[in-house]
Amino acid sequence: MTSGISRRRMLAIGGAGVAGATAAGVAGAWGRGAIDDRSAAPDTRGAVAFFGQHQAGITTPAQDRLHFVAFDVTTERRADLVDLLREWTRAAARLTAGRDAGPVGAVAGPPEAPPDDTGEALDLPPSGLTLTVGFGPSLFRDASGRDRFGIAERRPAALADLPPFPRDALDPAISGGDLCVQACAHDPQVAVHAIRNLARLGFGAVSLRWSQLGFGRTSSTSRSQATPRNLFGFKDGTANLKAEDGAALRAHLWVQPGDGPDWMTGGTYLVTRKIRMTIETWDRTSLAEQEAVIGRAKGSGAPLGRRGEFDPVDLAATGAEGEPVMPEDAHVRLAHPDTNGGARLLRRGYNFVDGSDGLGRLDAGLFFMAYQRDPRRQFVPIQARLARNDALNEYVRHVSSGLFACPPGVRTRDDFWGRRLLGE
Amino acid sequence: MTSGISRRRMLAIGGAGVAGATAAGVAGAWGRGAIDDRSAAPDTRGAVAFFGQHQAGITTPAQDRLHFVAFDVTTERRADLVDLLREWTRAAARLTAGRDAGPVGAVAGPPEAPPDDTGEALDLPPSGLTLTVGFGPSLFRDASGRDRFGIAERRPAALADLPPFPRDALDPAISGGDLCVQACAHDPQVAVHAIRNLARLGFGAVSLRWSQLGFGRTSSTSRSQATPRNLFGFKDGTANLKAEDGAALRAHLWVQPGDGPDWMTGGTYLVTRKIRMTIETWDRTSLAEQEAVIGRAKGSGAPLGRRGEFDPVDLAATGAEGEPVMPEDAHVRLAHPDTNGGARLLRRGYNFVDGSDGLGRLDAGLFFMAYQRDPRRQFVPIQARLARNDALNEYVRHVSSGLFACPPGVRTRDDFWGRRLLGE
Numbered sequence: 001m002t003s004g005i006s007r008r009r010m011l012a013i014g015g016a017g018v019a020g021a022t023a024a025g026v027a028g029a030w031g032r033g034a035i036d037d038r039s040a041a042p043d044t045r046g047a048v049a050f051f052g053q054h055q056a057g058i059t060t061p062a063q064d065r066l067h068f069v070a071f072d073v074t075t076e077r078r079a080d081l082v083d084l085l086r087e088w089t090r091a092a093a094r095l096t097a098g099r100d101a102g103p104v105g106a107v108a109g110p111p112e113a114p115p116d117d118t119g120e121a122l123d124l125p126p127s128g129l130t131l132t133v134g135f136g137p138s139l140f141r142d143a144s145g146r147d148r149f150g151i152a153e154r155r156p157a158a159l160a161d162l163p164p165f166p167r168d169a170l171d172p173a174i175s176g177g178d179l180c181v182q183a184c185a186h187d188p189q190v191a192v193h194a195i196r197n198l199a200r201l202g203f204g205a206v207s208l209r210w211s212q213l214g215f216g217r218t219s220s221t222s223r224s225q226a227t228p229r230n231l232f233g234f235k236d237g238t239a240n241l242k243a244e245d246g247a248a249l250r251a252h253l254w255v256q257p258g259d260g261p262d263w264m265t266g267g268t269y270l271v272t273r274k275i276r277m278t279i280e281t282w283d284r285t286s287l288a289e290q291e292a293v294i295g296r297a298k299g300s301g302a303p304l305g306r307r308g309e310f311d312p313v314d315l316a317a318t319g320a321e322g323e324p325v326m327p328e329d330a331h332v333r334l335a336h337p338d339t340n341g342g343a344r345l346l347r348r349g350y351n352f353v354d355g356s357d358g359l360g361r362l363d364a365g366l367f368f369m370a371y372q373r374d375p376r377r378q379f380v381p382i383q384a385r386l387a388r389n390d391a392l393n394e395y396v397r398h399v400s401s402g403l404f405a406c407p408p409g410v411r412t413r414d415d416f417w418g419r420r421l422l423g424e
Numbered sequence: 425m426t427s428g429i430s431r432r433r434m435l436a437i438g439g440a441g442v443a444g445a446t447a448a449g450v451a452g453a454w455g456r457g458a459i460d461d462r463s464a465a466p467d468t469r470g471a472v473a474f475f476g477q478h479q480a481g482i483t484t485p486a487q488d489r490l491h492f493v494a495f496d497v498t499t500e501r502r503a504d505l506v507d508l509l510r511e512w513t514r515a516a517a518r519l520t521a522g523r524d525a526g527p528v529g530a531v532a533g534p535p536e537a538p539p540d541d542t543g544e545a546l547d548l549p550p551s552g553l554t555l556t557v558g559f560g561p562s563l564f565r566d567a568s569g570r571d572r573f574g575i576a577e578r579r580p581a582a583l584a585d586l587p588p589f590p591r592d593a594l595d596p597a598i599s600g601g602d603l604c605v606q607a608c609a610h611d612p613q614v615a616v617h618a619i620r621n622l623a624r625l626g627f628g629a630v631s632l633r634w635s636q637l638g639f640g641r642t643s644s645t646s647r648s649q650a651t652p653r654n655l656f657g658f659k660d661g662t663a664n665l666k667a668e669d670g671a672a673l674r675a676h677l678w679v680q681p682g683d684g685p686d687w688m689t690g691g692t693y694l695v696t697r698k699i700r701m702t703i704e705t706w707d708r709t710s711l712a713e714q715e716a717v718i719g720r721a722k723g724s725g726a727p728l729g730r731r732g733e734f735d736p737v738d739l740a741a742t743g744a745e746g747e748p749v750m751p752e753d754a755h756v757r758l759a760h761p762d763t764n765g766g767a768r769l770l771r772r773g774y775n776f777v778d779g780s781d782g783l784g785r786l787d788a789g790l791f792f793m794a795y796q797r798d799p800r801r802q803f804v805p806i807q808a809r810l811a812r813n814d815a816l817n818e819y820v821r822h823v824s825s826g827l828f829a830c831p832p833g834v835r836t837r838d839d840f841w842g843r844r845l846l847g848e
Contacts, residue, residue, distance in 0.1 A: 065639075111710065111711045111712035111715075112710050112711075113710055114709055114711065115711050115722065118703070119658065120653045120654065122723070123650070187488075188639040189653075192655075192775075192788075196655075199704075200707045207784035208784045209780070213637075216544075216616075226547070229543060229545075229546060229547070230544065231616075232544075233541075233542045233543020279542070283624045287539050288536060291535075299546070351544075353616050354779065356635040360496075360631035362619075362623070363635075364616075
């Protein structure tokens with residue numbers, strides 16, 4: 001799926017080239033136009049297929065950059081919501097293929113109208129852009145209990161509001177939201193461009209609620225990727241669910257027939273938590289303490305008591321005096337599936353730095369995102385355990401929280417995000 | 425200067441390998457260890473030489489990511505300031521070569537001490553990291569008029585506080601600073617890692633004042649680079665000063681002998697302005713209006729009335745009825761050297777998105793950075809003209825401002841940033 005071809009060039013050589021392609025062939029169509037084959041380098045310029053059984057951007061090998069936004073729906077009309085989702089879907093198919101949200105005036109539009117694309121990604125390749133949509137609990141029933149769009153009875157039981165957790169320090173202004181869009185790409189300008197154009201298309205129907213940029217993915221979602229490091233300096237995501245784990249993805253990630261309302265089959269639930277790290281305190285903590293808190297060696301990423309990063313965690317191992325090799329309050333122990341009845345998550349978080357906090361410290365941490373089949377059996381019990389006992393709590397604070405039902409993928413050009421929910 | 429070698433591997437195969445290299449050979453030493461030669465791709469993994477006549481990160485072809493910070497000096501002792509600058513210089517030479525700020529405990533340090541590096545860039549290549557330091561006016565004389573470090577009389581006349589400009593909306597909390605560090609790299613995790621480790625090394629001597637992340641460089645600083653686009657969607661920096669402009673760099677960028685105090689010869693002055701863009705308003709403006717405001721075609725980047733991006737701007741051209749082809753208030757006209765007595769800048773800005781602003785809008789814009797020989801004859805008169813008349817003012821607001829004297833480069837391992845200023 002390598003493509004060094006520019007948006008501008010594609011428009012010039014045939015703007016409608018993608019429209020006729022079959023769903024499965026969309027990315028391939030770009031490959032055929034490739035003018036820059038860099039076989040030695042990981043392909044960070046090509047397109048990721050938009051159409052499919054599941055939304056892209058979940059098991060897609062995690063791209064390096066994130067722009068995540070939550071919107072409030074400001075219209076009260078169901079038809080406006082349908083129009084919005086239809087238009088967003090159309091634009092997302094174009095944007096993820098490396099095209100513009102709509103023709104830029106200089107190429108196709110009249111000069112007296114605003115351009116149909118804002119232009120800052122002209123000349124940039126698709127850059128692995130994915131756009132992933134989710135629906136928050138408040139879309140089904142708002143804070144005052146109203147069912148604005150006649151969909152309250154279609155709300156899945158799994159989309160139950162998250163309970164409060166000990167130590168939560170959530171800021172409502174950067175939590176929740178009726179809709180979310182996750183834009184991931186290898187070039188932040190491409191991710192920002194996509195979000196901005198969706199926001200522009202949504203003018204009058206949605207209002208931006210909060211927005212988060214991230215970099216340096218903190219989890220691998222494919223065995224083809226090396227394990228990255230979070231801002232504690234530790235490898236993160238060694239034991240993550242990965243794209244290649246077919247059976248485990250069905251068990252832990254994708255909503256299965258019978259799990260709840262049909263419209264979510266093939267979908268998944270997303271929990272977001274913005275986790276501020278007090279990195280200045282962490283940086284003055286001894287290496288031995290850091291490793292005991294996490295439960296892994298800082299250099300190799302090996303679980304305590306083991307030698308290699310991918311050696312299995314041994315929760316039962318004891319030292320010379322009978323003490324556990326993996327401390328009782330180590331993060332790795334408390335988050336481990338064996339401690340949580342086998343529950344697993346597909347994590348897809350990013351590091352963030354949002355400037356400084358006015359107290360001489362970086363405002364930095366982890367924007368945690370985890371996809372799962374049912375938060376009631378996965379994120380909620382795991383987080384409840386961590387919030388009570390995790391040694392890491394001394395160095396982190398959860399400041400924002402989000403929960404979203406991400407519908408299945410868009411399969412055809414007539415389909416759109418949420419079509420089965422909205423019964424069109 | 426290609427190098428795919430990891431920090432960890434370099435430590436393993438000989439941690440002292442770089443220390444004996446000559447200044448000119450530092451980057452080359454990395455090249456010899458290369459294990460990943462990607463000749464077809466632009467090299468975004470290798471190291472940029474740290475030592476030299478001028479600081480790196482100014483005419484260095486602009487990397488894609490920025491982490492810029494300003495510090496307040498909290499110590500009152502001149503010896504502490506000298507120690508800080510000495511230690512920062514030593515760490516910067518290591519970090520820009522792709523090494524750690526100091527040995528990570530897992531490799532070399534004792535477990536009871538905090539690691540000498542925070543670890544999140546382990547396994548990452550040098551990624552073109554540059555670190556560039558500047559001294560603010562308040563280092564020479566603080567807000568209460570004190571000469572804390574005995575250097576007030578060495579303050580260059582060119583480091584005169586910027587005057588207030590019409591429409592300024594500056595927030596003092598994100599303006600000024602005693603010291604600044606610009607970290608640029610092709611990987612944001614590498615830039616953030618460098619800043620964080622310098623902040624950590626400065627604990628007790630400096631406090632972080634403000635911090636800005638940026639992406640998508642908005643100016644080319646080399647003829648080898650294509651012109652990028654800012655968040656207005658326009659090409660930006662077409663007529664920028666570039667690394668290849670030898671005579672113009674001497675005339676407009678580098679401080680020459682006799683310009684002021686000797687310690688600044690070979691240095692340059694940096695002006696930073698955080699320019700918030702009201703992109704939602706811009707996005708609803710017609711293409712014709714956008715092009716008239718900027719003075720260029722949005723698609724090609726050609727100046728109005730010309731055909732190609734690099735065609736010279738013709739300020740005298742008139743239309744059929746005698747009206748100027750380039751409007752009197754177009755940004756390109758007012759910023760053009762011909763309008764400003766020949767004054768030119770080396771711009772090196774970055775786009776930013778800092779989340780949302782609580783009013784449903786992205787908090788986005790341009791972090792403008794411009795290097796120059798004397799701000800009194802370059803940035804100040806240009807900005808005074810723009811602030812009065814620029815049609816773009818309707819869409820921008822300057823919210824932060826900084827001014828820094830960037831000393832010349834560090835030439836040897838005994839030298840350090842500001843050595844000639846501090847007379848050691």
